[in-house]
Structures are given as C-alpha cells and as structure tokens.
Amino acid sequence: MRVLVLGAGFGGLELTTRLSEELGDDVDVVLIDQADGFVFGFSKLDVMFGRTTAEAVHHPYRDLVRPGVRFVRTAIRGIDPTARRVETDAGLFEGDVMVVALGADLHPSATPGLVEAGHEFYTVAGAFATRDVLDRFDGGRVVVGVTSTPFKCPPAPSETALLVHDLLVRRGLRESSEISLVMPLGAPIPPSPAASAALLAAFAERGIAWHPERLVRSLDPGRRVAVLADGDELPFDLFLGVPVHRAPQVVQESGMCVDGWIPVNPLTLETSAPNVYAVGDVTSVGTPKAGVFAEGQAAIVADQIIARHREQAASSTYSGRGICYVEFGADQVARVDVTFRSGQRPSGQFDDPSALYAADKSEFGSSRIRRWFGREWTAH
C-alpha cells in the first residue's frame, strides 16, 4: 500500500511517525513538503522575543530517517483527489490513500498597508524579522491586531501582547508606551471562560487595552493608523499583525474546499473523495487551527490506515480534545484542556499560569522532536 502525505507540518509529521512505528517497511509512505524544515508555531514567538535563535528552532527534514517513509522536498502544483494523484515539481505521485495536511497559507499583502507599515508575526520569516524590529523599537503606541478569521492558535495574539509588555518593561520603555490588542473574538479564548477571565485580568493589570469583536481591515501608512472593519481608527508606532489565512491555492484549485476549507467527517477525517483524508489547519473540522488538534486528527487517520493494512476494523474516532499552553509572560504558562465535539458546546479545564506548565510546554516540544526527528531538543 502506498500512502501519500501532503505536508510535513504538525499533522504530516505525526501521521508518518505513527505509520512508521506501527508498520515500518510494510507500507510505502511518501511525505511531500516544499519547506526544508519544520518550525513550531510557538518557536516563532520564542525567536521574536529573543528567547532563542532562528537556527535553534529549525528542524531540517533531512534528519527525517524512518523505516517506510520517503521525504520528498518539492512544491505540490496540482491535486487530483479522485485519482489520489499529485503533480509536483519533482513529477507525479499516486497513492492508494492520500492525506492532505497542507495547513493554512498566510497572505500579509491581502491587508492593505500591512506590508508597508506593519509587521506580521505569523510566518516564519515575518516572526524572525520582527525580532530586530522589537530590538530597535524605542517606545510608543503598539497595536497587536488580527486581520481576518479564522486564524491559527487563537491565544497567540494575547500572548504576544503580554510578551510585548514584558519586553517593554525590561527595556525601561513601558511608561512611554501603550499596548492595544484588536481581536475578532468576544473573549480571548472563547471556549474557556476561565482562561479568558485570567487573560482579561492580566491585560487589566498591565494596562493593555482590549478591543474585542473588531478586525483590522487596513493600515494607512501615511497617517500610521490601523483602520478597523467598523471604520474606527487606532494610531500606532508599531503594528504587529496576524495576516489573512487561506487554504493553500493548490488545495482551493483541487475542488476539495467548501467555504474556503476542506470539509471532513469530524470523527474519521475522511473527505468526500474515497480514501482521501484531510487533517489540521486546511480543514473545517470544527476545532481551532492549532498543532495539537492537527496531531490528534493525524493519530486517528493513522489508526484507520493501520487497520486497513491489517484488514481489521478501525475502532478509534476523533475526540476533538487538545491541550493548549498559554504564555502569560514572566515565564508563567497556563494550560487549557478543551474538547470540541460537533453540535456541542466546547468544554474545558483551565489551569492557572505557573512555572510548572512552562516546563510542561517545553516537554511538549521536546517530546515531539524526539518522536518525529529522533533527537533531543529544548525550546529555549
């Protein structure tokens, strides 16, 4: 059996690791990605706020050596879900099973003025470049703003506002600065009222202005104001933005998307095409766009492929559960354990920020790199 895995991010790495661990050389897994390595989303913030270096958070795919898995570094140009075939710069690949794990593409230029007058911190390049911008910043009005929904890792803009606060305090610039956070959501983390309350209290304590249910539509580079969707304006000296997210163009052109993302069966991650699955940010499965959910979905798809190979019935179904770590600054990290089931209100448990969860988060990263790349690593 040949399994084609499109994308070596959180979902693709977890899926191929599980297949290799269980089936080894018994299956032929082809893992395709155009990047030369993997970077955790949270590592973007670590580099941006000077806790580590760009080199230290880059995990090269050349280190991926696993029985049964062949990594091909190339760009996917066309996807035919019916034939389970992809067209790439390295030729055509076909599979008996295909899994789309291509994530969400980011489009800073879709927000007028963002590239000219602001800084996006969601791409690897953008986050790493923002480190120098923060180093050079000598105080003033900082706006952290989201430009569209959906967006990855809903806590990340709140974390960024808190980490900017810490950085400005450290550099003696907090008194001469203002920090505002513009979010399309009514609460910082809507599925967890307790997490939202803790974040709102942290913003209030630190004098961070919270602007809920608003989106930044454009920046005016001349007047240095962020124009919100309702026409209000926020002046800024430093704008840190979350850019527009879309399914990668090759996915949109494949005909698999409905309303911009790939619909899947929320229990099995099957798409409407036979033997084609989709996991992670590229789907509209109903969980937030975060690595921990992509990973949980990949595990369920792996179970189904393994069961099929062993001619057994797959028993596990996707639970919608994920644990997110939320940075509060000052090396304090909180934990949100939340479950999303379709048709039900999400339910969850919030654990207050502490050094304990900072260590847990660090182990979360280390354990993935150990499993996926077979080496020791610590986040910072």
Ligand SMILES: Cc1cc2nc3c(=O)[nH]c(=O)nc-3n(C[C@H](O)[C@H](O)[C@H](O)COP(=O)(O)OP(=O)(O)OC[C@H]3O[C@@H](n4cnc5c(N)ncnc54)[C@H](O)[C@@H]3O)c2cc1C
């Ligand atoms: C600032 C920030 C902080 C975050 N913090 C966290 C966190 O603490 N916890 C958490 O769980 N999540 C976090 N996330 C979110 C997390 O990074 C993503 O949700 C996760 O990576 C999604 O996994 P995925 O497998 O769906 O896609 P991705 O990991 O994005 O992988 C998709 C892969 O597809 C490849 N690809 C795309 N198009 C093509 C193509 N045409 N040809 C070939 N290859 C292609 C890409 O190169 C990429 O490697 C954070 C994100 C950001 C931006």
